[in-house]
Amino acid sequence: MSESYDAKAIEAKWQARWNADGLYRVGADPSRPKFLFVTMYPYPSGDLHIGHWYAMTPSDAKARYLSMRGHNVLFPMGFDAFGLPAENAAIQHGIHPYKWTMANIERMRGQLRSMGAMFDWSREVVTCHPEYYTWNQWFFLKFYEAGLAYRAMAAVDWCPNCNTTLAREQVVGADRVCERCGTPVIKKDLEQWFFRITKYADELLDFSKMEWPERVETLQRNWIGRSEGAEIVYTSEQGDPITVFTTRPDTLFGATFLVLAPEHPLVEKLTTPQHRAEVTAYVYRARRQTEIERLAEDREKTGVSIGAYARHPLTNARIPIYVGDYVLLTYGTGAIHAVPAHDSRDFEFARKYRLPIPVVIAPPDWDGKPLADAYNGEGVLVNSGAFDGLRSQEAKQRITEALEQAGRGRAAVTYRLRDWLISRQRYWGTPIPIVYCRACGAVPVPYADLPVVLPEDAEFLPTGESPLKHNDGFLRTMCPKCGGTAERETDTMDTFVDSSWYQFRYLDPHNGAAPFDAAKLRAWAPVDQYTGGIEHAVMHLMYARFFTKAMRDLGLVPFDEPMLRLFNQGIILGPDGNRMSKSRGNVVNPDDYVGTMGADVVRAYLMFIGPWDGGGPWNPKGIEGVHRFLLRVWHLVVDPPPAGRVPSPEAAAQVRRTIHQTLRRVTDDLEGFRFNTAVAALMECTNALGRLREEGAAETAEWQPALRALALMLAPLTPHLAEELWVRLGGAYSVHRQAWPAWDPAAVHEDTMTLVLQVNGRVRDRVTVPAGLDDVHLREAAFGSDKVRKFLDGKSVEDVIVVPGKLVNVVAR
């Protein structure tokens, strides 16, 4: 009767010991290279989900591996503790957001500990503590002084369910819904606070200083949406300059009308009395439409003439001005010149309103007749005066130059990126440290008065309004400038402000004098490896980059990018292949499996499912296979070997070769985040050792070192089991302080190899030959094969391809 594997007891024992010993407390250590490994901190929603395990335990495995490789690894953890769910819980259940959040954090801490991860809890960051958010306010003031934070009236996105404004990044999908709750957003004109992220648009397009997944770079690049072109100044007949932006200055001579966005300031001024009623009605309708709901994407292009005309900057042609809702005030200059022949939208519009459609770029094989459709491609210019015959590329340049010389335009770049709207009309966030004084206007709270603390006695009512608006103790204050009565800003900050710099707070989490000590920051930052979901590609990950660049310009950090390397793990789906959700009833609770099979099994299974960036369905049967694997490892080490077996002379070398070949594979795989194949290699190794053991290999001198090496290789993946086996094998506590073993090229070497024999590229035979044979002998081996000869029968050999160490291919006709 062999001792059984009691995962629960083993895991509890070692977790307690590691904790008592402070095994994972990390301090400065100049003798080892630092490695800051951060995985995205969770929102304290109440329960740790299998998705958290999927994100965090492979990260932990990699962090542990790097630690064994000699790095001084800091792997911190914290909580993204501000946010709407806490406030909604307050409204629904009458529990204060602080209490709700802290209770959830308490619960989740315990669940996080059950992972057996190497989190350094002494550095925990909780963003809803004033000791944290005071620095959000501090950064806000710094940004304000630097002109990076500003207040402006704007038509902003408002979620009627969350009762707050949203950043553009938080409005998603073709139907423009709230990223959090899926409610269609509406537009509101409000005075809001913005961070000037657009200042860094060009720099944010430079990814050369880090190694991030191509996918994230592409998403950010598309989001920033840089377009090169020209700004062209038309002039109204009343003398007003009307600036338009185009990416196709080469089509300038094809412009036949202008279209202004309904909100464009010149609409009001230029509309003639005869057209006023119609234009006013149109603008009113357009604004209502955007306010109510976005309509279908393929809706008809509409517009009305405002009765006014402009002059073409190069031809002086008289050009009618329209207002049309397909032109957006928020992009470019809010006005376009329409080139119907070479833009589908303009074409549609021109057709509808019977405007001329002159061709200025000759489509290939053009017969000179009117176009049936817009030709959007590039080509050779026609009907373009002095520019006829030029190709689009050159024409763009030359026409832009001509405009510049005439003082009627210039080369210009436009971005899709908008400034980051950070104001939220909610309680549970960082108060914006601004006071409004009737005499002095918006006045920043002095640094000495920070933090502006959230009042505890707020009332949470389902009115949709922030409780701060009705909390006199908070609201009424004194103007820091003139001492007169004043009111506080009642908006709080987007929680993405918290997560834009939390990675650096880990380095000095209790500093009361600064967000972090400069020396500590230099010692650890930037983040060497960051891991988390792709869903943050254009929100958190872009804001964090912006923040770092702004901090750099304020002299606070000596680098340009917050996270040097990034890995995006996939998403774990329910057993039915769908996204897990309570309503579907397909939610997998990790605690259930931790309680029965153990944390190590859950860890190893999540890593084994497939490539980490792939995610995939949770398979309740699949985890049993991994459970069996760990049982096999357990019994391999713990059970007494079969008695009376006499090992073969090669046994010792075979054991050594098995281990070192596995070491090579596992090392490569962990370097490349290929946890699935690392686990597979360890399975193969365990199976091979099991067979060798049956043949008496346990009697050889290589056996115990092999088992110890196996324990070391398991340490990053299944830390508790590895520790138990390591200590049982006589290793010095702790396995997690051991060096990762190097694989020995000599031990990996095989004496023989399987030589693949092909005839005309098709495998016809496989023979075992001594390793390292030269071409001549490999040829001999090929022609020595009966099967090869059989397939060569009646043919003449034309060529023989020899790939040493792999194959011989005989080419015959």
Place this chain on the structure above:
RNA sequence: GGGCGAGUGUCGGAAUCGGCAGACGAGGCGGACUUAAAAUUCGCUGGCCGGAACGGCCGUGUGGGUUCGACUCCCACCUCGCCCACCA
């Protein structure tokens, strides 16, 4: 409409400096152990044609191409997924 990514057994997946397709695991089938079941353990498991072969043919979404040799490279297409989308 634009961009990005992916198509391999029944399933998750392995193998891409071009060189044994299907490692590892799940599932299935069969055997051992057991009164029985579970657990454990051993064997088989891409398809087709063979009684069988230590036989042959086919096979990595489809169709072409390059090559001695293609899951891998090139071209075209199909399907799916994700992101963006009246962006001038």
